[in-house]
Amino acid sequence: MTKIIRCLAGIFAASAMLFPASAPAQDKTLHILSGGAAQSLIEDLAPQFKKDTGFSIAGQYGAVGAMADKLRGGERADLIVLTTTVLDRLAKDKLLQRGEYRNVGWVTTAVAVRSNDPVPRIDNADSLRSAFLAADEIFLPDTKSSTAGIHLMKVLAELNIAGNVKDRIREYPAGRIAMKNLAASPAKTAIGATQTTEIVVTPGVRLVGTLPKGFDLSSMYAAAVPAKAENAAAAQKLSDLLAADAQRSLRDSKGFAAQK
Secondary structure (H helix, E strand, C coil), X not given: CHHHHHHHHHHHHHHHHHCCCCCCCCCCEEEEEEEHHHHHHHHHHHHHHHHHHCCEEEEEEECHHHHHHHHHCCCCCCEEEEEHHHHHHHHHCCCECCCCCEEEEEEEEEEEEECCCCCCCCCCHHHHHHHHHCCCEXXXXXXXXXXXXXXXXXXXXXXXXXXXXXXXXXXXXXXXXXXXXXXXXXXXXXXXXXXXXXXXXXXXXXXEEECCCCCCCEEEEEEECECCCCCHHHHHHHHHHHHCHHHHHHHHHCCCECCC
């Protein structure tokens, strides 16, 4: 019996040498941390990217500050798409690979209403103040870590109405979520404000316009590869795709502008 067992063991060992176990399959998922402004653009390009590279995209989207904090906290990421202001801070902390960012485009902060609501005037300080004061509910993205949310709280303070409207503010983790809730609001009068890219892709809301001069904000979004990216080569390919001239019309349709 012992001889048989030894014989079988020898056969298995020889087989292992002749037919080694297959190497584990490469993880073909690209992990992304992105501001909500770029979510729709990335999602639209995902099928083409998978066809070209074989990589699927797993994205987390939200306020740029929250996404930056995730990277600082060790969250896995092969590519990040955030404002250049935030990317500069991450680069200073040596959390990005060396190299230039790939600029995706300028994004403005704007005002929205539900699709069937009248469009208010917002072309100067007085009309913007009146539009906010007339609303029963005001939908905003995260006012502590999103680019638009932080700015809009400053705008309300500069208009001297922050105290008047604080109980009407409905705050959400990202602008796209805020706009979805604006679309569903049962309030008699509702208004929202976030980045243009999050307004134009949300069914049920309409873009009123960008904030008037003196209250306006434009932010450049760019793609960068984190220092600890596990799929850096594929991430660079997606970065190139997001910024490619061939995608200019798509970026335009999503609310990204080539110039400030």
